[in-house]
Amino acid sequence: MFRGFDSEGFSLIKNEVLCNGNKGTCSLKQLLEHILSNPMELLSRNQSCEFSRFCEKKYQDLIHPTMESSIFSNLDRNEAVLNSWRSLSEFYESFVCMASSIWTLHKLAFSFEPVVEIFQVERGLDFSMVYMEDVSKRDNLPGETKVKVGFTVVPGFKIGRTVIQSQIKVPVLVAVLILKKVPIV
Known part of the structure; x- marks a missing residue:
């Protein structure tokens, strides 16, 4: 989960400027926006935001499809069904809450000067x-x-x-x- 923590964009984006101006101020702004929202609501509201991309990347890195299918063996293997469980599953909600904690810590670390x-x-x-x-x-x-x-x-x-x-x-x-x-x- 912490791989990429030391880069501003959590190594999600290559060669992209994430923030115009002071990085610390931008990270603090993103931190405040994040902690004032429910992580699951953030994902449903904007599926292309940084936090959403972070959750998707970490989920794919950590949860192997075989493990996912064994956890949800009672689900049809239909792609639409497997994608829809994420919005309803307690397992995925727990994963997103954990990811939210790490994301929050990352934004807090980058709001310091020098960076943590x-x-x-x-x-x-x-x-x-x-x-x-x-x-x-x-x-x-x-x-x-x-x-x-x-x-x-x-x-x-x-x-x-x-x-x-x-x-x-x-x-x-x-x-x-x-x-x-x-x-x-």
């Missing part, structure tokens, strides 16, 4: 308390070996010189081995 930077932590890197928060809810033992990142749960952000930690998950197997003081091979 996003970072994700790669799997296998050493844990750092400065940039990361472990959401595994495990106890740290004194003298414990270096903990490795399993995956990023929530990306981190840098606002000027302030860091908002990335939330990461430590692999369960590694956490169990560390707690038992078993050497990792």
